[in-house]
Amino acid sequence: MTDGTLERTPERTPEWKGLPVAVAGLGVSGVPAARVLHGLGARVTVVDGGDGPRQRAQAGELRALGVEVLLGDGSSLPEGTRLVVTSPGWPPHSPLFLAAAGAGVPVWGDVELAWRLRRPHPATGDPAPWLAVTGTNGKTTTVQMLASILTAAGLRTAAVGNVGVSVLDAVLAEQPYDVLAVELSSYQLHWSSSLRPHSAVVLNIAADHLDWHGSMEAYAADKGRIYQGNSVACVYNTADPATEALVREADVEEGCRAIGFTLGPPALSQLGVVDGLLVDRAFVADRQRNAAELASVEDVRPAAPHNIANALAAAALARAYGVEPRAVRDGLRAFRPDAHRIAEVVESGGVTWIDDSKATNPHAAAASLAAYPSVVWIAGGLAKGADMDPLVAGAAKVLRGVVLMGADRALIREALARHAPEVPVIELQDGQTGAPAMDAAVRAAAGLARPGDTVLLAPACASMDMFTNYGERGDLFAAAARAVALAED
Template sequence: MTALSWLDGAHQRSPWDEVSAVVAGFGVSGYSAAAGLLHVGAHVTVLSDGEPDDAARERATILETLGADIRLGEGATESLPDKTNVLVVSPGLPQQHRLAVAARSRSLPILGEVDLAWRLRSPERPAPWIGLTGTNGKTTTVQMLTSILRAAGLRTAAVGNIGDPIVDAVMDPTPYDVLAVELSNFQLWWSPGLHLRSAAVLNVAPDHLEWHPTMDEYTRTKGKIYDGCEVACVYNVEDPVTEQLVRDADVVEGCRAIGITVGVPGVSMLGIVDDVLADRAFIEERQTAAAELATLSDLPSLAPHNIANALAAAALARSFGVPTVAVRDGLRGFQLDKHRIEQVAVSEGVTYIDDSKATNTHAAQASLLAFSNVVWIAGGQAKGQSFDELVRVAKDRLRGVVLLGVDRGVIADALARLAPSVPVIDVGTPESGVMDHVVLAAGRLARSGDTVLLAPGCASKDQFPSYGARGDAFAAAVHRLG
């Protein structure tokens, strides 16, 4: 069996025909990984449990035509084929999945899809990667970053945990100038060998503790994004954990720590001065002056966490040499995705806001702190989270709470202990029309001038196919019952 000593420094022109790869998982990233490996001449076997749907069968037919061995369905991942010399894993694969355990027992390389993409870059013109992670705000920030880079005239794409798989981008025959890469904790755990041009950790709060055994591991996994950074490690001044992750990182000599703050910035920071996004990091006169990047009126939302997202995107773009005017133009042209603090309607003086994307307590807390006098709609799959800190911080803003979903009892318990005077309506888990019940209950609690806020702090799949479907159901119920 070939030792593959070249794999750590691999690129598109490496001898991939020596590789017999098993791709574990057959979602979008698994398909992209398999197709990329076939393109460079590797021998590919795809293994995936579960009954394949029509889309998976169609993808399987394409790959089989190209020479892959596709094994889908129950029992497909029972064992690792003997000929395997590389295992490529899809992001959500459990750490102790039997295929990963088997690969470790045989000392085989295990690559995440992101790690594979890094090794499939063109040797002639490998596009630099600017990466970011965080418990919340990743997608919005990488979209802002992409908008700014495009405003500077650069060919770029938002890839990774958003948009197109990274393998597709690095295999594109037309080279990119730079890639804006959103990285989840799953992707980072399986891809420890990245060396990004610049990177940011937006924030760290409890999430995915059903996958990570401890909060410490989850935090350290986020910090992996800084290792090997060349130009800038961007951290959140208001989240000391992110700064500590920068201190702990093994970076290239000369790489700078750049802070972002929604307050007045110090030296080597970006922040807010009056209504101006100000840069005291990427100008020669930073000891005594700041450069104006944009104004608050250029942003799509003045919620504090979205201002922080804009500052992080600006810092990453500035680390790549983007001029100030491109930061302004990119932020002006940016619009938030649906279900991110999206106003649905105003009815009888009550504003209805859809922030269904707030799928953990950190995101829900940020959303709640953007409003006063809130009827909070919360609940779903809690993912092992505690709601105590959120309730302590937000209780004085709560006009009332409407609870739904399988883990609503966790939230009800925190409210009973820490905010016993706040009215709570539990709509439970009705078999149909759950959002009609929710909106009617919220309407009974709300007064003119209040905000009814869907910021569940929980995942959605106990009652809805996705957070988007949950937000759509909320909006439909508001319009139907308004």
């Protein structure tokens, strides 16, 4: 197989047979990639720097299929490798990729592999189009809303990519999909070169994963890859000029349109909100004078401002695909958000307890804090190098009290001292993790809260310093909040 043939869409051709392929990383994308490539006839070697129980169990399953697995060494390029397929989390400066670049070996992500392996739909003769979603925050909610809308329109679809169904499983499914709602992370986009979605959206851009990308400019550029080759619509956030700038820089197909979404009344070629209604002035006849009513704000749950923005973005992609307004309304009504995303846990004594443990960076936490007028905020964890000053300065007016925890809590404490010095702060000390730590945080928050307040877990940080993941953090918060409410009854 020559290097030139790697630039074509391979499908299930004999060119794969015997091709030496290295898969970087065991895990949720590496294992499916290894299995698919082995099934295509490639000679697959999986490399992973880990050698723990999980890796050994996964390696045993793959070895039983005939896949070679090298544990404890994620830096060496197997001899003779002609293609590397990587899991999203491996950073570009990894020694394996430097070795591949030196040897002239291309590197694909799992999304790039899936795009090249798409099968024609028997009804159309073309592969299922991709409606793609990225952004610093809101990706999963938006792509799930989009899938719900497409389902309401009678289409066979799935939320895939960085959520839900594996994108490789989706493109190779025996029963083909009509259209796919695809969530793409900046990691996945970095390793995607030939991806050409039908339509795509960048929801927002804020500093995140800069240790992986190396700079804000590189991070934004990788997000912007989602617009390359769009054929119908590049959807952007009018409140975030960086997203519109990415649209302007994109190389798209002739006739592709820039479509904005806004929380205010929409201008021409935009979706927005008028008198409590989500409306479309982009995909209607005579959009100079007309707009289509899509749904009510009350159809969006929860109806927090950033979630309404998510709904507008999902609606824009669905409308770009030709979905009727009624399906937008029905899909939004049917949608239920995942756990730990502005989820109301309990209300007791006039205090509402909200779990937004998924707010793992300042941008997400800011959106959550903006949804409530009076907040006792539980925050802290691993800040990943983020700047907390803009978050605290923007939220200062709604803060009634703050409970801080985690390894990088000092960053938030210092920002509070600069921007909200009058707000009472309770700080958990080092050494507590898991349930005891969360119980202490919730008790402290309960002592600060008054009727009319919202106790909000929106940590602005990752969770792994004290909890297994953000899900465990949210579950423990919910359990502790319910216990406090029960004790008050």
